Amino acid sequence: MKVRFWGVRGSIASPGPKTVRYGGNTTCIEIRTDNNELIILDAGTGIFPLSQTLLAEMPVTANVLITHSHWDHIQGLPFFIPNFIPGNTLRLHGGFDPVSGKGIEQVMAVQLQYSYFPVREEEMKARIEYVTLMPDQPIQIGSATVTPCLLNHPVVDFGYRIECNGKSVFFTGDHEPPYNIYEPGDEGFEDYQAFVDEKNNAILEAIKGVEVYIADTSYTDAEYPAKKGWGHGTFSTSIASAHAAGAKVLFCTHHEPTRSDDALELAFADALEQNAHLSTGMDIRLAREGDTYEF
Template sequence: MSNTELSDSQSHLTEKQATPLSNPSGEFVVQFWGVRGLVATPSSNTTRYGGNTACVEMRVGTKHLIFDGGTGLRLLGKTWQELEQPLEAYLFFTNSQSNRIQGFPFFGPAFVAKNRFHIYGSAASNSASIKQCLCDQMLQPHFPYPLQVMQSELHFHNINPGSEVKLGEMTISPALINTHQRSVGYRVNWQGFSVAYVTDLSKNPEQVEQEKILQLIQGVDLLIANSTYAPPTAHNNDSSNLQWQTAVDLASKAGAKSLVISHYHPDDDDDFLDRVQSEIKSSFPKALLAREGMILSVSK
């Protein structure tokens, strides 16, 4: 695997293979389990980058964080179940749209009594809490089993953008980055390292939103951001630069040391994303396109 230096400092980003849930050296490790936006797209044309919707795992010291619960959450859950040990993790949702929560009913570890999960989210555009949104999608006729069937300890927390969540030495800071979609971005700080998960960027953020985003991602070691695109009926792969430019511009302004683009449009196949990977390097050399299963370690 490649080893990419992020800056002139001692910080660097390492792409490597690792055993899920293991973090023996107490590092800051990021793994991508779902990289697709809108809807899952399993096909022969998405095998290299992946077809599952949003789910990113962060192993930070002894803590295990999950950001978004798209269909990639099911894969993460299957891996964790193989470990046959009690689990505790923290789930942070950016919003309550279907592509961010649709994997939760299939998250196997949540059905095991010995496990404990802390679930964080802000109010949806209709004022529903994250608990209500997760419950509603598991009601008939949408799903055969209600959330109450899950035997693990589920602790729900309503977060307000601008507040902080402290977990030992780690601080998770949420910010409202897309007012229209009521979407939250997160910054994780731990022992001098930082990763920002900002995956609902609009093509032209309003000035107030842009200021909040820049404040959240200022100087991060790793920025995980989305591609932006028109609605599905208007998607055009010929204008790839328009999809990635917002993330690149914000990363440059904020002095982010490295950038990972994720949340691809359903029509973005592997060949198209290969071309984008080459193109984006010319604008931001420390940029990568996320691939399902990719593991990055932020360390000294």
């Protein structure tokens, strides 16, 4: 199995001299199974440079797994070059949105409105298919089994576990570990804590034993209190969950867009020092645009 990072920034693309080492594109990760089947995790701006490399292997069948519908995870879809070429297939997977009452098809429909993009979906030459997923119900993509796990974010958000030939990857998308919204002693604290514990245990079970864990590590511990409820994790929460799950490799991603590469490395080094008791025996890395990991 091979993992390649095409976009590792969160919230908004942030190109420039201060982000050139780790990259400025928003979330997009390429997964190749041992049979070379193509799975793409999220379609941020990083999917555009990925799509340029696919021109050498057409016709392409691209299975895109959308974690959630926020802009930084879908905004590259209209610029996915194989969409404009006959013979290709884009198969878009994602969750049902109870607010809009629509499935994953809305992420294309919204972006391809006349006011926002010059090409309508009907004018694209590739075959576009939509697969609406349900939590904890696995699907088969070629030789890979993909299981969605409902995580914690201000919109329906799936993490994905991908298993193939005994190998496994889990990607959180955007995720903030569930926490109790009540204070100790408040009415409802104990009932809500039971819900939080149950949810955290279910997430841990979904990650357990994974070889490669790719996690939202947007914030430092110092930054988190001001961002609580925004739906993102910290270096410490990701290291803790990777340790609890027995993950072999942790990639920290969704880098804060205002953080320079120098500042990112300092924050990472500080987090490793603070969490040294949890990181023994685990390979922990900063996700970097262009990096590949094969196992």
